[in-house]
Amino acid sequence: MSTGDAVGLITATLLASGVEFVEALTIVLAMGTTRGWRSTWAGVGAALLALAVITVFAGYALEQWLPEALVSLVVGTLLLVFGLQWLRKAILRAAGLKALHDEDAAFRAEVDAAARAGDERRLGLDWFAFVVSFKGVFLEGLEIVFIVITFGLNAGSIPLAVVGAALGGAIVIAAGFALHRPLARVPENTIKFVVGLLLTTFGTFWAVEGLGWFSAGQERLDWPGGDLALPALLVAWCALAWAAVRLVAPRAGEAV
Amino acid sequence: MRFVTALARFWWDFVVGDDWRIAVGVVLVLGAGAVLVADTEVPHALVAVLAAVGIALVALCSIVLATRRNAS
16 A cells, blocks of 8 residues: 555545544533433434444445456445545535534534433433434434445555544543534534545545446556546645635625 | 436436436537447547547536526
């Protein structure tokens, strides 16, 4: 694996998992402080277990069953479509056309919902706290798993991708439980912009590389400049995102 | 059956998200790239650059369309 791939792998999985962990932490803190920690932790544990099983099986299956160039094409295309959605939202937020994500407001909404919910007990657990914690961690975690598998497979190291994601999670969890409140001051929208740029850059690189599967040799297609195309693509996507924000920002005033 | 529908809807929302045009545009651009690689003598480096430009245009179109929808 090239140094560029390794740095990109760690950075992307760390940042992406960080922002997703911030959102999951908000839900977990709301449930834990309002409904109690035992059922909340049970939900978190069950979700992490389910995510670990999905990571192992999906990663193994893709690695074993598909040729290298086809993995690049399939996984790169998924990553590209997924990344472009992140980048599109980030550009619209930066241009003032979409509301910024507010972690404090999300926390208040979760606390209100937890306070209003009934007291149903199943398997000795507060079922509301268990289900909400499970769903919150599982759904946010699924995005992390997706990024870990796609980056890990294409860069040739799922363990390194897991390390990046685990680092991001550890930082957020440590900060969240030290402060004992949601991480509203994390520049979440900026980080999402950066992650969108990274996902789109790597998605473009790998999806296009995977087009080589249609050639006679079914080998990955070579970019001009080889791996140097990766930083060039990142610069190009940054320039395009900047230009897009400048292009659509004046329209924000028209929309109001 | 309801489970399968819900699962399909979940994955659709997860990957395709708010704007299906992005997914369709990316598939069309990569499809055109695949045809160039498989059936022509166009150098692969040029195919890579053309595909990247096509993907960038898909992204720009999606953003501009979202802006127009917001403005109208």
